[in-house]
Amino acid sequence: MAHPWMTSGIVTTVSTHGLHLLLWLTLAWLILGVFALIRIHSLPFAARLFPLGAIVCLSIALMASIMLITGSLPQVAILPLGLPNLPFHARLDTLSAFFLLLLGVSGAGISIFAGGYFRHSHGTAPGLLCLQYHIFLASMALVTLADDAYFFMVAWETMALSSYFLVTAQHRFAEVRRAGFLYLLMAHLGAICILLSFGVLQGGRWQFTFEAMRSAALSPAWASAAFLLALVGFGTKAGLVPMHVWLPEAHPAAPSPVSAMMSGLMLSTAVYGMLRIAFNLLHIRYWWWGVLILALGLFSALYGAVFAAVQTDMKRLLAYSSIENIGVIFTGIGLTILFDASHLPLFASLALSAALIHALNHSIFKSLLFLTTGSVLHATNQRSLGKLGGLIRSMPWVATLALVGTLAIAGLPPLNGFVSEWLLLQSFLYTPLIPHAFLNMLIPLGAAVLALTAALAAYVMVKFYGVIFLGQHREPSLEHAHDADWLERIGLTWLALGCLTIGVLPQLVLRAAGAVTGTLLGQTVNLGSLFGLLAPISPKQASYSGLVLLAGIFVVVGITFIVVRALAHGRIQRTAPWDCGYPWQTSRMQDTAEGFGQPIRHIFGTFFGMERELPSPDDSAPQYRIRIEDRIWGTLYQPITRNVQRLADWIGLLQGGRLPIYLLYSFLTLIALLVFVL
Amino acid sequence: MHSPYMITGVLNLLAASLLLISFAMLSRRRTQRLITLFAWQGVVLFASTCLVGYRADLTELYYSAALTLLLKVIALPWILHRLIHRLGVQWDSEPLVNIPATMLVGLGLVIFAFGLAQPISRMATTITRNTIGIALAVIFLAFLMMITRRRAITQVIGFLAMENGLFFAATSATYGMPMVIELGIALDLLIGFFILGIFFFQIREQFDSLDLSNMESLKEE
Incomplete structure (x- = not known):
């Protein structure tokens, strides 16, 4: 692919030595982490290292996007690490580059935020926390770069262990230790399944490089066994129902930047692993695999959304929302397998693009929301929704940026959540072409479930935002809540801009996803021009333009503003509202999180x-x-x-x-x- | 010049006495007697190793024999004597359950050991190949002794006797292990022995006795 700026020196160097540069950047994280040990108990010292880590994140994101555009992939390398005669193999292809892009973009925001967040010393010493944090980041990058089962498992387990220690940073609380243990247990159950899956994939030749697995010809039964093991293994990490039990416990227990990393980034590595095995290592896909993943994904999505609606702890709510989003992503993967097995590569690539873009979007908006809960937690020391409220006045920055995140996750245009859900619903529209009579009848139900989930997700986000930021303070102490500091603001703003950019210019990420589908399925959807309409299949079917919509929003808001100003300016009276005859009204009389979720709980x-x-009717203290x-x-x-x-x-x-x-x-x-x- | 037959005969005699000593250890109650028997086992081992070394013309075996004499005849029994004096248990005798039954089990083990040694003896090329069965029997009997005893010190003596059996098995099957390994084992034995000696004092401090049945209370409930 001859690109106009391929000729410039730096880009050429980067694109030919991309893999090595990426490995060096990963090493830079580790060096940063080790450096933090020099003054292990100094919080300001460790806090200064996090933004440096963010620079590494940004470089990785930049490199990954260059690799995706210039396309001199795949690149392979053999690392001088590992056991004798069993070296680590690394490989960079479009799939790895896409997930590195995701890791870099969201990781940058989280790392900048973390520089401002760790103000009070938690249980773990700050230097040690910094080391664990950067090992976690590096291991996630290495998971995507690994090209043999051995290296993959080492990186995967390092990721699990480092995140375990991060989750248990406040290990003085028994519930945190309990959550950590549950997480570790489930992580290892998953890892065993993945290990067994690799054991099946090598196909009796005892070669554990991915290169050998790609060429192994497995019988249908063994291929299915490998697939199912991988599904259980990666599903456990991703939080698919019913392997999700650790997720609502572990995410709230961790410090907020860690929750953001686990939810936004680590769950995506599970998606990566599933895609790597299903589309790259296995040479064939059967339609019933797709049906299975589709069913699991839809059920997880609905389950997560329903449970999120009844939560009263803001971080638990977001954790259940993660289960929902992972469900949506796996729904996309299921459709992809179904289309691919039915030899409809164009629609398969549409569904896969939707899944990939949703993974990217989820990592951005979920990180954003987890980080805002961190700011709220810092300002108020409250996680329970029943004791928050009205924070928009004392924390305008956080409230505004959280609004962007909630709108994005609710799937409203012109933000990024809309793009991926729209693409996914689009791909549902083509399922009647699948040559299975019963599936044709059943899958529209799936589309209905997905639509219901999207609506419920919006409902959940109204609850999340409304109860925390709108209304009156439910506790007097909330008057003194302080806004986020400047590093936190930069981190949050970066992620919010990500939401907006992808929503307005979805062609950017569609290009990145198209590079991946080109590698995995040999087909890309209609990419269109960068600023034109987004019409993945054909403009006659359906199209979307974020730019036009954004312009429309600006015009409508502008006109309304002018009209209201012209008609109502200077004629506003402020009076006390009618209080329905009650003698007094307190902030406790607002709608609560429990009350808001009650209909869902009922249905x-x-x-x-x-x-x-x-309480009984005559209870004096009900x-x-x-x-x-x-x-x-x-x-x-x-x-x-x-x-x-x-x-x-x-x-x-x-x-x-x-x-x-x-x-x-x-x-x-x-x-x-x-x-x-x- | 001695005839080779005579040397083989003497070797068989020594092996038989080793087996006899093992049976004697199985039935002795007094700790002090056990140490003496262990020392005698060492003497027999020394003599047989010397003879094999002379007959097979291997200087390495002389070193092994010297090591045996130094460690198993002089050093370890002496340390054990000192230990039981320090612990004040030299006149201690432990109750043994049903010595005749233990002897019968031991007899069964000897038969099993001879059956087990037959295929090995057929493959071995050494002059001492007939005694492999006895060596294995010594190992089994020492193990049996460890199972039937209840005191910490006698267990250790059983462990040392088992090592004697192993050494004898190595000598009779392949003219001994390489010198490096033998030195390593000797060192391990000595260090392990010191650690166990420290444990004795710890155990006694904890339970006021060296009776291992007290350790049952350590079990998690």
């Missing part, structure tokens, strides 16, 4: 395990309490736990505590083995 009652305590639980926890996980415990008790009988009995065990083992060889 989707079967989803929840509910415990309600209603208390209303409700506990909402995940049914899956009780129906799926608790029986497993019980059985494991029972098994462990049985095995525990072996440990009688008598030394001679222990000796007898080894003696009998020895005799048995000798009899066996005899």
Whole structure:
């Protein structure tokens, strides 16, 4: 592809040595982290290193976008690391570059924010936290660059472990330790499945490079086994229902920038892994895989949205919203597999573009929202929605930027969330072309579920924003809430600009996604011109232009402003509103998070395990309490736990505590083995 | 010049006495007697190693024999004696359950060991190949002794006797292990022994006795 600025020196150098430069940049993160150990207890010292990490993020994003445009890919390298005769292989292709772009863009915002966020010393020493943070970033980059199962698993486990230590930064609280343990357990269950999946993928040749796996010809049964193992493994990391149980516990427990990284970036690496195995390492895809992922994705999306609607803790709400968005992304992947297996590459690439762009969008707006909760948490020390409210007056910056994030996540144009959901719904419209009669009838239901999810997501975001920022202060202490400091503002603004840019110029990211679909499926959708209409299949079917919409919004708002000003200026009276005859009104009488979620709780009652305590009518100090639980926890996980415990008790009988009995065990083992060889 | 048959005969005699000592250890109650028997085991081992070394003309085996004499006949028994004096248990005798039954189990183990040694003896080219069965039996009997005893010190003696059996097995099957390995094992034995000695004092401090059945209370409930 001859690009006009391909000729300039730097770009050429970058595009030919991209992989090496990216590996060096990853090393720069690690060096930064180690550097933080010099003054491990100094908070200002560590805080100064985070923005430097953000510069590395930006360089990686820049390099990744150059690689995607100039397209001298793939590049391979063998690293002088690893075991003797088993070196690490690295490879940069468009899929890795896309996820590195995602990592760089969102990571930059989070890192800048983190420079301002860590003001009070948490449980872990600041220097150590900085090291763990940068190891986490570097391991995510290496996951996308790994080109053999060994390197991949090392990076993957490093990612899990470093994030575990970040989650348990405030390890003095028992609930944080509990959340951390649950996360670690689920992460390892997932990793075992991924490891087994690689074991199947090598196809009996015992070559664990991805290159060998690409050329391995697996029988349908083995290919399906590898796929299902990968689905469970990566699904656990991504938080697909029913493997999601760790996510609502771990995300709220972590410090906010870490929640943002886990939700925005780490979940995306799981998406990356799924795409890598399904579209790159497996040579064939069967239609029922697509149906399976589609069903799981849609269910997760609905489940996440419904649960988010009834949460009263702002970070738990966002965590459930992450489950919803991951569900949407996997819905896109499911459609892609379905189209691909039905030999409809154009629509497959449309669905895959939607999934990829949604992953990018989710990483941006979810990071933005988690970071705003961090600012709110700092200013108020409150996570419970019932004790917040009216913060738009004391925290105008955070409130404005959070508004951008909530509008984006609710899927409103001209912001980025709309683009990906629109693309996904577009690809649903082409499912009647799939040559399976029953699927043709069922999949429109999926589109309906997706639309319902999108509506619920908007509902959730109205609740999130309305309860935190609008209305009256629910606690007197909120009067003194301070706004975010300047580094936090820069980080938030960067992410908000990302939301706006992708929403207005979706062709930019469609190009990036198109490079990926070109590699994975051999087909790209109609990219169009950079500033023209977005019409992925054909302008006759459906098209969208963020620019026109933005201009329209500006014109309408401008005209309204002028008209209102002309008609009403100088004639405004401020009086007390009619109070419906109540003698007094307090800020407690506003709509609450519980009240706002009540209709959803009512309609989707079967989803929840509910415990309600209603006060009796003659109670002088009435208390209303409700506990909402995940049914899956009780129906799926608790029986497993019980059985494991029972098994462990049985095995525990072996440990009688008598030394001679222990000796007898080894003696009998020895005799048995000798009899066996005899 | 001695006839080779005579040397083989003497070797067989030494091996038999090794087995006899092992059985004796299985039935002794007094800790002090056990140490003496362990020292005698060392003497027999020294003698047989010297003889094998002379017969096979291997100087390395002489070094091994010297090491055995130094460590297993002189050093370890002496340390053990000092230890039981320091612990004040030299006149201690431990209750043993059902010595005849233990002897019968031991007998069964010896038969099993001989059966096990047959294919190895057929492959071995050494002059001592007939004694491999005895070496294995010594190992098993020492293990059995560890299982039946309840005191910490006697367990350690059982462990040392097992090492004797291993050494004898190595000598009879392949004319001994390479010198480096043998030196390593000797060092391990000495260091392990010191660590166990420290443990004795710790255990006694904790439970006021060296009876290992007290350790049952350490079990998690």
